[in-house]
Amino acid sequence: MKIIIAGAGAVGTHLAKLLSREKQDIILIDDNEEKLSALGSNFDLMTVCASPSSISGLKEVGASEADLFIAVTPDESRNMTACMIASNLGAKKTVARIDNYEYLLPKNKEFFQKLGVDSLIYPEMLAAKEIVSSMRMSWIRQWWEFCGGALILIGTKMRESAEILNISLQQLGSGNNPYHIVAIKRGNETIIPRGSDVIKLHDIVYFTTTRKYIPYIRKIAGKEDYADVRNVMIMGGGRIAVRTAQYVPDYMQVKIVEQDVNRCNRLTELLDDKVMIINGDGRDLDLLTEEGLKNTEAFVALTGNSETNILACLAAKRMGVSKTVAEVENIDYIGMAESLDIGTVINKKMIAAGHIYQMMLDADVSNVKSLTFANADVAEFTVKADSKITRHHVKDLGLPKGTTIGGLIRDGVGIVVTGDTLIHAGDHVVVFCLSMMIKKIEKFFN
Template sequence: MKIIIVGAGEIGKHLAYVLSHDKHDVVVIDKSGELLEHIKEHLDVMTIEGNGSNIDCLIKAGAKSSDILIAVSGNESTNVVSCQIASHLGVKNTICRLDSKDFFSEKENFLPETLKIKNIIIPLHEAVRKILNVLDNKIVTERILFTNPNAIMTAFEVVPSSPIAGARIRDLSNIEILSHIRFAAILRDRKHIIPNGDTIIVPGDRIYAAGNKDKVQDVVDWNSTDNCRIRKVLIAGASRIGATLAKELYKMKYEVRVIEKDPKKAADFLDEIKAGVMVINGDPTDKDTLAESGADTIDAFISVMDDDEDNILCGIMAKEVGAKKVIVTTSKAEYAGIIPAISIIDCGFSKSIIAVNTVLRVLNLVSESMRVDAILSRANAFILEFTVHPESHVCGKRISEIKFPLSAVLAMVFRKGEVLSASGGLILQSEDVVVTITERDKISKIEPLFCRRSIFGL
């Protein structure tokens, strides 16, 4: 497909990387020649220096013959106008990045469809949702949702007191609570491991458990200790994401404190939040200030400042002061590979990767048989959904009979709304949706298994 990306910032750059590697014809537009030069040095994409909300610039980028336009610049107005012009020029699918829902108004009947914008994404809301999804329990590090609302993949850390610590996976097969879920992947020492029966689970492992939401939650609860519940939260940074997060947590009855270095931002935030949230004017990167703010007594510390390095530094110091769970956000996708090496940071979320995952889910443009659910931020792995074609290689076969690449694992199967564990004896049926974890370079070997076979059986 021919795809135009407006905006060469962190989100646009990472989108260009993913889409160009999937063999799409990508054009990137941005006003910054420096950002475009960096992209050209690393990717085989076309770049145009200019304004993405200018019709001549879009025509030059080939909008009249393009399939999709994705506007992810840092300017809401530019994104909206780019999508509007692209629709006028004949682009069938547009996706527009916004900072909030406030740009449009249902009351005034001014909606995205008014301007012929097909899809809206709000990365800030997605980032907040990601953080909220791991705040109910100290051992949970990530939750991934799927097209089936009853399914989930939850990553949790194995603590020394866990009943599965030190166990061999084959020895856990008779435990009832584990019979309905699958340990789909393990992250150990920054390495993505596909577990088998001989794999021994060790404290510190991050296990990705896949299955029905309730069954997976039962397993998480079983591995949790009594002191794993989170009630008190300290947020570093009165940024837009910090403000949104604080409001949501307050609604959910958490005890919330916010620490902000800038006096004006702290005062403005206090006026906005009104009551119920304690706002502290101080430097979150100062250990003494953290201690005075009560970081040693809180259950979770969340650093959402605008500076990536400050967030990482702040997270490290908060853990040293005594915070029980530390979550940091970053803008640069590159930090997603660095944070796992900092073991005292429990969760790290890349806002750009979250945004890219959101775009990929919305577009679902890889193929008719496959959709991308997520790019794991802590491992070089993709989570994919494949639909079984009735004339495919795998239809009618037991999972144990199918030859998959060694680095790929079937996590679960969706069948008529039901979530099934991908056990070896399960026979795949037409229209089953199979969730798989694999590395990027193995995707091309897996997808043909689920597609219609050619006349030559290839």
């Protein structure tokens, strides 16, 4: 598959590295040679110094033969222009990174497709939605809904109070449990578990279940004493913070602490009166205490500096805040954030990459998501008639090692899958696998 990525910024380089491991034909273009020189020699991809919005530049890199053209420069209008030119030259599918929510409205989809932009991606909005999902319940690290919430993924850390420690999954599953354990993150290792695996203290365990059984998961995870989130303090007033404040449920009270006075004035224009804007340094613990940090259930650090966000969350934890969320854009720091027990980590590069990755797949996939802490992906496939996945019970499918089926949605109803489940055409099936294995799973759904 020939993939051209326009823009060697944070999202573009992360995507290029990710896809180069897949043995795809990757060309990364940017008009800044310095950004490209750091990449070319270390990864199996080609770099070209050219303007992403230049017709001659796109002709030079062979946009006419591209199966997928991805424009992820920081400039929205440049991305749109690059996609239009690439599409006009003959690129089969185009994706543009944007920062205007209006473009994503369903009524505008056909308009952009006619212009040659097949898909739009807004990483900051996706990150904000993930933050709000993780804050709905203070005891979870990650929350993801499939088919409007018919099936739910919950990631939570095992403490001493968990009821399911040191018991094999085989024993846990003997009573037809209303959940499925799909992944375990232990230290630096990610496990797609088998029956003989055991849950240990400090593991991050990923469950799939239906909404009805969330209180049951909370009980067995030993998290019943965690306070519900009512008050939220956000450090940093950037675009992710604005979207987060707009998406939080009405029952949550939000305060944003922003150092730049001009940005504070802009925030008061962008957000309604129920969001309190505080001009000050979010690293100033006296200020945060004065503003009620000790009575806050969730603290979200969204400055442009990963180290600041990690340290601020650490300080908030020490002051008794039960739920902390840090934006960590430096991927090397994600492991450190976990070892310091930060809570939820948001990385918009990984979120964006998961959404773009699904466009490479031939099967009918509506969701691809990277689990931020774990080296694993989750994908939601729609089952085609006569596909391989429908021919045998799950236990006899011969799924590759490192993959598991977490559940399915049939006629709008979430079902936890067992070895004896038979999958039907039209089912939405949620598959978990170690990173970059989705391509191996895809053949079961074609």
